[in-house]
Amino acid sequence: MSARLSEIHRVTGLVLVAAVLTGLAWMSGHSHEVRDTDTAAGTVVQNSRLLMGTQFNLSVWVPIERAPEAAEALLDTLDQIEALERQISDWDPNSEISAVNRAAGQQAVRVSPPVRELVATAIDWSRRTEGAFDITGGALFELWRRARQEKTLPSDQDIASVLPQVGYQQLELEGDNVKLKRAQMKIDVGAIGKGFAADRAAAYLRAHEFPDFVIDAGGDLAVSGRRGNQAWDVAVRHPRRDELLATCAVTDCAVATSGDYEQYVTVHGQRYSHIIDPRTGWPASDAVSVTVITSRATDADVLATALSVMGADKGIALANSLPDVEALIFKSDGSRALSDGLRLVDNRLEKVP
Ligand code: AMP
Ligand code: MG
Numbered sequence: 001m002s003a004r005l006s007e008i009h010r011v012t013g014l015v016l017v018a019a020v021l022t023g024l025a026w027m028s029g030h031s032h033e034v035r036d037t038d039t040a041a042g043t044v045v046q047n048s049r050l051l052m053g054t055q056f057n058l059s060v061w062v063p064i065e066r067a068p069e070a071a072e073a074l075l076d077t078l079d080q081i082e083a084l085e086r087q088i089s090d091w092d093p094n095s096e097i098s099a100v101n102r103a104a105g106q107q108a109v110r111v112s113p114p115v116r117e118l119v120a121t122a123i124d125w126s127r128r129t130e131g132a133f134d135i136t137g138g139a140l141f142e143l144w145r146r147a148r149q150e151k152t153l154p155s156d157q158d159i160a161s162v163l164p165q166v167g168y169q170q171l172e173l174e175g176d177n178v179k180l181k182r183a184q185m186k187i188d189v190g191a192i193g194k195g196f197a198a199d200r201a202a203a204y205l206r207a208h209e210f211p212d213f214v215i216d217a218g219g220d221l222a223v224s225g226r227r228g229n230q231a232w233d234v235a236v237r238h239p240r241r242d243e244l245l246a247t248c249a250v251t252d253c254a255v256a257t258s259g260d261y262e263q264y265v266t267v268h269g270q271r272y273s274h275i276i277d278p279r280t281g282w283p284a285s286d287a288v289s290v291t292v293i294t295s296r297a298t299d300a301d302v303l304a305t306a307l308s309v310m311g312a313d314k315g316i317a318l319a320n321s322l323p324d325v326e327a328l329i330f331k332s333d334g335s336r337a338l339s340d341g342l343r344l345v346d347n348r349l350e351k352v353p
Contacts, residue, residue, distance in 0.1 A: 042228050043067055047074040051081050052089070052193055054218025060205065061212040061227045073208050080204055081197045087115050088189050088196075090138060097187050101138070105183025110176050118189065118196050119173050125192075125302045126168035129318065133306035134278040138186025139165040144276055144283065148265040153272065159281035166278050191275075195256055195301025198222040202297070215297070220256040220304075222297040256300035258308045259289030259330075275308045286311030291328045292319070293342075303327070312337040326351070 045067050048057045058077060062070045089095045100109045111119070122135045139162045147154050170181040180187065189196075194217040201215045202222040212225030214232050223232050231251045263274035264283075273283040292303040303325060307315030312329045319327035319339040328349060329337040338344065341352050 044227060045070040045074060047071070047078060049078045049082070051078070052085050052197060052218070054194065056081060056197075056201075056218065057214075057216040058201065059214045059216075059232075060210050061225070062210065070210060073205060073210055076208075077201045077204050081201055084114060084197055084200060085193075087112060088118060088193055090186070090188050090190075097189060100178045100180060101186045104180035104185040108172065108174070108177035108179035111178050113176075114196075114200065115178070116173070116176050118192065119171070119178050119187075121196070121298055122189075122192055122302070123168055123171060123173060125299075125306065129302075129306040129310070131168060131279050132277065132309040133191065133302050134166065134168045135187050135189055135192065136168050136171050136180065136185055137166045137276060137278040138188035139184060140276055140278060140281055141188050141190065141274075142186070144272070144274065147272075148263060148274065151265055151267065153265075153267050163281050166281075191258070191305035192298060192302050194218055194220045195254070195297040195299070198254070198297035198301075217297070220254070220297055220301050222254050224252055226251055253293055254295060254297035254300040255291065255293050256297065256304040257289055257291045258301075258304035259287070273308070275305055277309045284308045284311070286331060287315065287329050288332050289330045290315065293326045293328075294322075294324055299325070 042061055042063045044059050044061050046057065046059045048055055050056075056078065058074050060070045060074060086092060086094065087096050090097050090101065092098060096109065096111045096115045100111070103109050119135075122133070126134050140159070143154050143158055143162055165182060165184045165186070167182075167185075170185060171187070172179040172181060198215045198217040198220055199222060201217075202213070202224060205211075205213050205215075206224070212227065213222075214224075215222040221234070223234070226232070234255070258275060259273075265272045273285070275284040276282065277284060287308045290304045290307045292300045292307065294300050294303065303319070307318065307327055307329065310318060312331050315329055316327060316337050316339055319325045325339070326341045327337075327339045328342060331337065336344070338349075343350055343352050
């Protein structure tokens with residue numbers, strides 16, 4: 001986060017969504033009332049930790065007398081996310097995902113219930129997005145990661161040689177056993193892990209009777225309840241410039257954004273995103289940023305990545321075909337595309353009544 005934006009964040013206590021292009025007002029049927037705030041009777045307790053290669057910021061609203069209890073609950077929640085990271089990280093050699101990767105082309109590996117759930121959800125979304133989202137793209141994503149570090153492009157030959165190691169059809173889940181059927185295949189949970197972690201953190205807080213919170217998993221948000229009498233404020237910033245575009249009020253939903261603004265390589269004046277089409281081996285290029293709003297953070301995270309790969313027309317069509325999924329796409333030509341359930345009113349995004 002830039003110094004300027006983090007300053008605004010610190011002063012106002014806004015939650016920043018990475019690079020969303022405009023304001024969101026997502027009230028799940030409530031009408032937004034800004035009364036004299038109730039927050040005098042309550043307080044927002046916060047904690048942060050670097051996890052999954054990003055910063056997790058957790059905020060819980062509680063009546064003042066529950067503040068110490070909330071602080072404990074946040075520590076426990078962060079510990080839970082850290083434990084999940086140790087299970088799903090693809091770079092930690094001791095994780096379950098690394099064990100699955102090492103056994104590629106050989107045998108199945110028994111995994112724990114959360115890893116099973118993550119893999120099952122990923123396979124389901126790969127089918128529904130016809131492979132635009134695919135966690136088995138690890139070898140391909142690594143090729144592009146190296147290219148970004150070296151500021152070069154991989155050759156057609158490099159890409160052709162890793163494509164046979166990509167494909168969710170070769171990822172088998174039977175009971176608690178996960179198997180990558182081809183040698184050298186590699187699972188990468190980069191496009192689903194943060195959202196999945198946010199949902200688990202949300203479930204943990206709700207189970208401990210903290211219904212009012214924002215979990216910000218590096219820009220992927222799970223928002224629940226309210227901050228006293230008010231909805232949570234979400235500030236959004238421009239995908240290309242260091243400025244806030246709008247602030248907005250949200251409650252009870254998940255918001256995730258994917259785009260080429262955070263990790264990319266520029267070669268011969270062309271920007272290549274870190275989001276890769278697993279079918280062609282080449283980066284997504286139609287969308288600068290994709291924001292998805294839905295109930296579960298896991299789905300928002302997956303779909304923000306998948307819609308980036310599909311591009312605006314197919315991406316919006318998919319969002320329109322799914323119940324409870326809305327999307328906002330900022331295209332490389334500067335235009336915007338919205339799913340049917342959204343409209344822009346004076347730079348604020350609203351649900352179509
Ligand atoms: P996100 O920021 O959620 O869009 O995730 C991007 C990260 O997910 C990349 O850095 C890759 O590690 C991985 N990734 C890139 N393209 C895809 C894809 N099409 N499907 C699944 N994971 C991807
Ligand atoms: Mg994602």
